[in-house]
Amino acid sequence: MADTGYGRRKLINRTMLSLCAIAAGLSIIVLALILGYTLVQGISSLDIDFLMQAAKPMGEAGGGMRDEIFGTLILVTLGTLISLPVGLMAGIFVAEFAGPRIATAVQFSADILAGVPSIVVGVFAYAVLVRPMHSYSALSAGVALAVIMIPIVARTAEESLRLVPNFQREAALALGITRWRAIIGVIIPGALTGIVTGVMLGVARIAGETAPLIFTALGSQFGVQGLLKPIGALPLQIYRYAMSPDPDWHKQAWAAAFLLMLLVLGISILVRVVSRRRSI
Amino acid sequence: MIDKSNQDTVQTCEIPGEEVPEGSGILKVRGLNAWYDSTKAIKNISLSIPEKAITAIIGPSGCGKSTFIRCLNRMHEVSHGGRVEGCVLLDGKDIYARDVDPVAIRRRIGMVFQKPAPFPTMSIFDNVSAGLRLTRVWSRRWELEEIVERSLRQAALWDEVKDKLGQSGSSLSGGQQQRLCIARAMAVEPEIILLDEPCSALDPAATLKIEDLMRNLADRYTIVIVTHNMQQAARVSDMAAFFLADTDRTGILIEFGPTSQLFTNPKDKRTEDYITGRFG
Numbered sequence: 001m002a003d004t005g006y007g008r009r010k011l012i013n014r015t016m017l018s019l020c021a022i023a024a025g026l027s028i029i030v031l032a033l034i035l036g037y038t039l040v041q042g043i044s045s046l047d048i049d050f051l052m053q054a055a056k057p058m059g060e061a062g063g064g065m066r067d068e069i070f071g072t073l074i075l076v077t078l079g080t081l082i083s084l085p086v087g088l089m090a091g092i093f094v095a096e097f098a099g100p101r102i103a104t105a106v107q108f109s110a111d112i113l114a115g116v117p118s119i120v121v122g123v124f125a126y127a128v129l130v131r132p133m134h135s136y137s138a139l140s141a142g143v144a145l146a147v148i149m150i151p152i153v154a155r156t157a158e159e160s161l162r163l164v165p166n167f168q169r170e171a172a173l174a175l176g177i178t179r180w181r182a183i184i185g186v187i188i189p190g191a192l193t194g195i196v197t198g199v200m201l202g203v204a205r206i207a208g209e210t211a212p213l214i215f216t217a218l219g220s221q222f223g224v225q226g227l228l229k230p231i232g233a234l235p236l237q238i239y240r241y242a243m244s245p246d247p248d249w250h251k252q253a254w255a256a257a258f259l260l261m262l263l264v265l266g267i268s269i270l271v272r273v274v275s276r277r278r279s280i
Numbered sequence: 281m282i283d284k285s286n287q288d289t290v291q292t293c294e295i296p297g298e299e300v301p302e303g304s305g306i307l308k309v310r311g312l313n314a315w316y317d318s319t320k321a322i323k324n325i326s327l328s329i330p331e332k333a334i335t336a337i338i339g340p341s342g343c344g345k346s347t348f349i350r351c352l353n354r355m356h357e358v359s360h361g362g363r364v365e366g367c368v369l370l371d372g373k374d375i376y377a378r379d380v381d382p383v384a385i386r387r388r389i390g391m392v393f394q395k396p397a398p399f400p401t402m403s404i405f406d407n408v409s410a411g412l413r414l415t416r417v418w419s420r421r422w423e424l425e426e427i428v429e430r431s432l433r434q435a436a437l438w439d440e441v442k443d444k445l446g447q448s449g450s451s452l453s454g455g456q457q458q459r460l461c462i463a464r465a466m467a468v469e470p471e472i473i474l475l476d477e478p479c480s481a482l483d484p485a486a487t488l489k490i491e492d493l494m495r496n497l498a499d500r501y502t503i504v505i506v507t508h509n510m511q512q513a514a515r516v517s518d519m520a521a522f523f524l525a526d527t528d529r530t531g532i533l534i535e536f537g538p539t540s541q542l543f544t545n546p547k548d549k550r551t552e553d554y555i556t557g558r559f560g
Contacts, residue, residue, distance in 0.1 A: 167393060167395050174386055176387030181414045186399050189401040
């Protein structure tokens with residue numbers, strides 16, 4: 001009697017393990033497919049011209065996405081510059097100073113903000129910045145992206161700061177240094193790996209956001225015109241080019257997609273490297 | 281916080297006519313009570329800590345020894361829900377007076393904790409100089425180097441680490457780390473050093489080294505050490521205070537006197553029971 005029970009258990013065990021392995025394999029396969037497909041389709045068009053030339057009108061051969069690459073870099077930088085201090089200080093406040101009720105309220109708000117659909121963030125930025133300014137602008141896009149990035153930075157900063165053990169805080173205070181100096185000089189360096197990881201994850205996220213850019217950056221046919229004017233960006237251009245009937249534009253859209261994938265992949269690998277090196 | 285509204289326990293903190301020169305490091309405790317939220321931890325403690333001597337606080341676990349010592353340098357209020365009533369007079373001035381800066385008190389009364397806590401992101405040199413660097417007291421590198429060397433020599437650690445000052449503080453053994461923390465506490469030149477069970481996480485060899493160190497330091501500093509190891513108290517201290525938990529589970533001071541007298545001829549039966557090992 002015990003034998004048939006055991007035999008059956010072994011069979012179920014093996015079946016379930018195989019299903020789990022297949023599921024794990026599927027996730028890797030999907031990623032490999034995406035990377036492989038964009039690579040194959042895009043690499044032929046990803047050349048120096050693509051990186052260095054401005055876009056040409058539809059129908060004309062050649063041209064590149066230089067301005068859109070710049071645009072993405074500018075928008076990501078702008079978003080980071082705004083969200084880094086705000087998110088970091090919010091994280092410090094919740095981890096070091098807030099009482100339990102305020103902390104819960106801030107955490108809850110941050111989590112909800114992180115879940116707001118990015119297109120809603122775009123519409124919000126449109127209503128609050130684009131309409132009053134009577135112009136689409138890189139600035140409003142930067143703000144929209146910052147709004148998306150702030151909860152990511154704030155939550156990871158807060159959790160990294162909480163991971164710093166309390167006896168280090170007390171050891172620092174017992175030396176007779178002020179609270180904020182203890183935070184900046186001892187606790188933040190202890191949490192730095194986690195904070196940097198949070199920032200990089202935020203950057204990887206906003207680099208690929210398209211919906212908010214539709215309402216704020218709009219895209220530009222005249223290159224980078226300054227922060228208060230519309231600006232192009234890679235995700236916008238991919239959308240525009242992919243929807244067009246021009247096969248040359250399709251190829252360039254693939255190249256742009258591949259470039260964007262490389263950017264996100266590169267950041268993710270960097271995050272792994274950084275967090276592994278300082279695993280104290 | 282001083283609560284002078286309750287007539288039963290009102291104590292005049294400053295004794296009129298008693299002039300103590302600044303910097304003597306003379307500590308007197310009067311009517312000290314401490315709470316964690318609404319739980320009273322110690323009740324009505326009064327004693328005078330002799331200067332330039334070693335005072336041991338002994339007693340079974342859970343009788344408020346650590347709470348008491350943390351009240352001496354205003355670290356108890358850093359704990360969650362920590363509250364203090366009563367007087368702690370440093371050089372005749374109450375450290376809990378309203379206009380007293382706790383940071384200044386902690387510079388004059390240093391503390392070493394049970395778990396050796398070198399700051400992990402800093403080198404040995406940076407660890408020892410942390411108390412100075414994080415208050416901008418110093419101005420030049422060579423001044424820092426002098427102070428670091430002097431503190432490490434005083435902590436009997438210089439010879440062991442002088443060639444590796446740039447290495448991380450966590451690369452040392454437990455006993456060395458604790459001596460590093462002592463050096464770090466001494467670098468800010470306090471008058472009084474509090475040690476909360478400094479050897480309980482260390483092996484016997486390291487413990488003996490630290491006991492030797494304390495005896496040498498007692499020539500220049502006032503030392504208060506909490507220990508649950510009676511033999512250590514007998515070996516090291518000049519005065520001893522025996523704490524016990526009262527019937528309502530708050531800690532009270534049973535007896536305070538010269539160590540030799542407390543151990544050979546205790547005045548209170550409870551002290552005698554503890555010393556002879558009938559409990560605790």
